[in-house]
Amino acid sequence: MNIRSSLQAISSVAVKEFIHIYRDWRILVLVLILPPVFTLIFGHAFESTEASDVPALLEDRDHSPQSEQFVQELINGATFKWRLGKKISGQPDLLREHVQAALVIPEGWGASLKNGDPIALPLYLDGSNTNTVSELEGRIQEKLGEFQKKQLEAMVEGLPDNVIDLAKKLPVDVRNQFISAMSQWGLASEVLYNPAKRFIDYVVPGVIGVILQLLTVTLTACTIARERESGTLYQLMVTSLRRGEIVIGKILPYLAISILLILVVIVVAGWHFHVQFHDHFVLALICLLFLLCSLGLGLLISAFSRTQTQAIQLSVFFLLPVFVLSGAFAPLERLPLAIRYLSECFPLTHFCRAFRLVNLYRAGLTYYGMDLIYLFLGVVVTFVGAALLLKRIEQ
Amino acid sequence: MNEPIIILSALTKSYRDLQAVRDLSFQIDRGEIFGFLGANGAGKTTTMRMLCGLAHPTSGLATIDGADAWQQRYAVRSKFGYMAQRFSLYPDLTVLENLRFFAGAYRVPPNELGARIERLLGQMDLQAKRDAAAGSLSGGMRQLLALGCALVHQPPVLFLDEPTSGLDPVHRQQMWDLLYELSHNGITIFVTTHYMDEAERCTEVGFLHNGRLLAKASPRVLKGTFKAKLLELDAKPAMDALVRLREVPGILGVSLRSGSLRVYAPDAEDLLAGWQRHWPFPEIKLLGHRWAEPDMEDVFTAYSQGYGAMLDQEAIR
Secondary structure, eight states: OOHHHHHHHHHHHHHHHHHHHHHOHHHHHHHHHHHHHHHHHHHHHTSOOSOOSEEEEEEESOOOHHHHHHHHHHHHOSSEEEEEOOOOSSOOOHHHHTOSEEEEEOTTHHHHHHTTOOOOOOEEEOTTSHHHHHHHHHHHHHHHHHHHHHHHHHHHHTOOHHHHHHHHTSOHHHHHHHHHHHSOOOOOOOOOSSTTOOHHHHHHHHHHHHHHHHHHHHHHHHHHHHHHHHTHHHHHHTSSOOHHHHHHHHHHHHHHHHHHHHHHHHHHHHHHHOOOOOOHHHHHHHHHHHHHHHHHHHHHHHHHOSSHHHHHHHHHHHHHHHHHHSSSSSOGGGSOHHHHHHHTTSHHHHHHHHHHHHHTSOOOHHHHHHHHHHHHHHHHHHHHHHHHHHHHHHO | OOSOSEEEEEEEEEETTEEEEEEEEEEEOTTOEEEEEOOTTSSHHHHHHHHTTSSOOSEEEEEETTEETTTTHHHHGGGEEEEOSSOOSOTTSBHHHHHHHHHHHTTOOHHHHHHHHHHHHHHTTOGGGTTSBGGGSOHHHHHHHHHHHHHTTOOSEEEEESTTTTOOHHHHHHHHHHHHHHHHTTOEEEEEEOOHHHHTTSSEEEEEETTEEEEEEOHHHHHHTBOSOEEEEEEESHHHHHHHHTTSTTOOEEEEETTEEEEEOTTHHHHHHHHHHOOSOTTSEEEEEEEEOOOHHHHHHHHHHTOGGGBOGGGGO
């Protein structure tokens, strides 16, 4: 058993496997079209993380100068697309009005501001979408704060001279404290790691990871299962091929295709979205480990299932939680702690984290080293598992 | 080179509570065409899988050309070609691509590959179809291609699991002509079948029943062990006669062959003499009788149904 004859045997399996892919044009089209289309869709879908043009209902029951001024302020904002309501009583019906929020300015609001006893504005929010509720509330609170500040400035401008004279008699430190209290206390915020706050920069590893995981796992899952289903596996096993040669020969074409896919996604992300990639060598290493992990997983599923249908079903059962819980599209920190432990089991989680640490944070090996180790362990476990399962078929 | 090429000794395979193959011991000499006969589920395929190193024996041993079929299964693989019962080539690959793949998988040296594939295409009469997808071939051509793929590494032994099942008579004949040719070139052929006319074509035949070997000898010798005379009756209506005769004491079995009834009985002459005095079934007309030469089907029926009283089994021990 020398290396040369082994290479010959592996290459004959790889060539055969390439022909299978090449002859099945449906798969080929899927493989070629899916990655760039996915990148474009995901890139544009989450381009802006801020809510905008949210349909909302506004009922001004007060019609005072203050309320009309506030309504004008609200309409000028970009977050909501306000519609002025006409029905002036009771709780608004969000569903019937096709809106996600409704703000009511009750009768006497303007007067209450003057009387020193401001009425709280009733705000109705559609809570079914838990992600946006607090954001929408915050936006209106913000508008209200701005309006309040303008009212305050106007009031200070319009103070009579004798009041100002009176104020000048106050001690300096008290006056300073008073001025400080009257002005808004600000933040000097600086956004690090993704200064443009572009979601595409964040989501690129997610897109690469999801596409690769989807294609490699399902395609490799089918390879051995297909041979078993058609009876060719026995024919394969009576040849001089060793198990390892079959596995490597089957993996190679998919590895080549997957590397091509990564390049396509990177080119689309670079040209269309101007995403920059740093530390190319490290990113390539992360991608390669993740790829091998996915291929190994596919093989494991393949060796485990009896038919192609089973292989596809198993892949879907595995991939579904991975897509949601791996942090490909949303930060893991939104998940409860127990679920986060589960997330740590998915190679996609480590891939996305390591990729972001390198490309967004420009972090050193000490930060993403553990993720690399996890991915490497994944490769070992899946390949050894697949080999053992194949051994079981043999007997 | 005179020692047997395939040796089975006490080969046994059990699946949980099912004993598929029981204590099988026999040998096959070089150049034989060995026909392995048995009903479906008798254990033929299981035995063949153990010989190919695809299943490991629960106990016992099989060797091919001196190498243990299980312990040295990787070394053994270059010594035999295997053609499975189901079509198990790649339907999306062309004839040529299938042959090339199996040549690569069997590590045929690249410099010999081209000439060998051309020769096989010629031998299998598939030159015109070289670029056709294997899946588009007719059943007969598929089997020929499968045979070609099993021969690509020039093995001394060929295992064929029901190579002619589902083939039309023309392709069956073509397949057997090829097998004779291969046998003539010194290849030992181990073939399972449940066609009894095919058993006649083998140089040696083994009967497997419920995982046990009932007999193994040449078809001529096996037929010679049939010591009782075989009575053939013409009766009308034949089906009624079949049912009634099966109940007669002294008759082990009755089968219908070309419209006549074959009576398996150790003392058929006595029965006939009795019937000539008095035919006990007034509703059935006895039209005539003759003595038949047993064929392989009769032999197989007798062995598998346990009609020991009709057989001289000592002759093949």
